[in-house]
Amino acid sequence: MAACHGGGERDGQFDDGDFGRPLYANGDEGLVLPDLDPSAHDMAEAKAGAIFSRAG
Numbered sequence: 857m858a859a860c861h862g863g864g865e866r867d868g869q870f871d872d873g874d875f876g877r878p879l880y881a882n883g884d885e886g887l888v889l890p891d892l893d894p895s896a897h898d899m900a901e902a903k904a905g906a907i908f909s910r911a912g
Contacts, residue, residue, distance in 0.1 A: 892900060
């Protein structure tokens with residue numbers, strides 16, 4: 857995993873932390889999550905919708 861510049865003239869290049877601008881994590885590390893059954897999927901969508909509706 858590496859930190860990369862998230863814009864500007866160095867967009868996508870390694871970020872050595874020398875400037876205070878946006879960056880993103882680049883890599884393939886992550887979580888392996890199990891598939892949801894249909895009822896759990898519906899519940900997750902409903903909860904996500906409620907969260908996003910409050911975010912405005």
